[in-house]
Amino acid sequence: xxxxxxxxxxxxxxxxxxxxxxxxxxxxxxxxxxxxxxxxxxxxxxxxxxxxxxxxxxxxxxxxxxxxxxxxxxxxxxxxxxxxxxxxxxxxxxxxxxxxxxxxxxxxxxxxxxxxxxxxxxxxxxxxxxxxxxxxxxxxxxxxxxxxxxxxxxxx
Numbered sequence: 168x169x170x171x172x173x174x175x176x177x178x179x180x181x182x183x184x185x186x187x188x189x190x191x192x193x194x195x196x197x198x199x200x201x202x203x204x205x206x207x208x209x210x211x212x213x214x215x216x217x218x219x220x221x222x223x224x225x226x227x228x229x230x231x232x233x234x235x236x237x238x239x240x241x242x243x244x245x246x247x248x249x250x251x252x253x254x255x256x257x258x259x260x261x262x263x264x265x266x267x268x269x270x271x272x273x274x275x276x277x278x279x280x281x282x283x284x285x286x287x288x289x290x291x292x293x294x295x296x297x298x299x300x301x302x303x304x305x306x307x308x309x310x311x312x313x314x315x316x317x318x319x320x321x322x323x
Contacts, residue, residue: 175204177223182210183238185225213237267293268323276303279317280310293323 171192178184187204189196210221213236220237236244264275272293280288290310292298297320304315 175201175225177205177208177225179223182221182223185223187225211235213240215240264323271295273323274298274320275323276318276320278303278307278310278312279314280307280312281314281317282311283313297322 174189175187176184177187185208187207189200189204191200207225209224211224212218213220213222214234215236218237218240220239222235222237234241234244267275272295274294274297276292276294276298278290278292280290292303292306300316300318303318303320307315307318
C-alpha cells in the first residue's frame with residue numbers, strides 16, 4: 168500500500184504561505200526531493216494596482232488567493248465579497264418579511280434546532296400575536312431539539 172505524496176508548506180511572516188507537492192510518495196522521499204521543492208518557492212508581487220508587497224508562491228497561485236493579492240488586499244477583497252453577499256441576504260429577508268406582514272403577521276420568531284449529530288438548523292416562524300416562550304419551547308421539543316430556549320422573537 169502506498170502512502171500519500173510528499174507535501175510541504177512554507178510560511179513567511181510578511182509574504183504569507185505557500186504549498187508544494189512532490190511527485191514522490193512520502194515513503195520514498197529523500198533530502199534531495201525536499202531541496203528541489205524548496206528551490207521551486209518564489210516571490211511574486213501583489214497584483215493589486217499600485218501595491219509592491221510580495222507573496223510567497225509554491226505550486227501555482229497562493230492557496231485561496233487566485234487573484235495573486237497580498238494579505239492586506241486579499242482580506243479587503245474577502246470583506247467586500249462578504250458585504251455583497253450579506254446585502255443580498257438582507258434584501259431577501261426584508262422581502263420575505265414584507266410579504267408576511269402584508270398577509271397579517273406581526274411577529275417573527277427565529278428558532279434554532281440543535282440535534283445530537285451537530286447539524287444546527289434555523290427555523291423562521293411567523294405569528295399574528297406575540298408568541299409565548301412556552302409555545303416556542305414546545306415547538307423546539309416537537310422538532311427534537313436538545314436546547315429548547317434558543318430562540319429570538321422580533322416585531323415586523
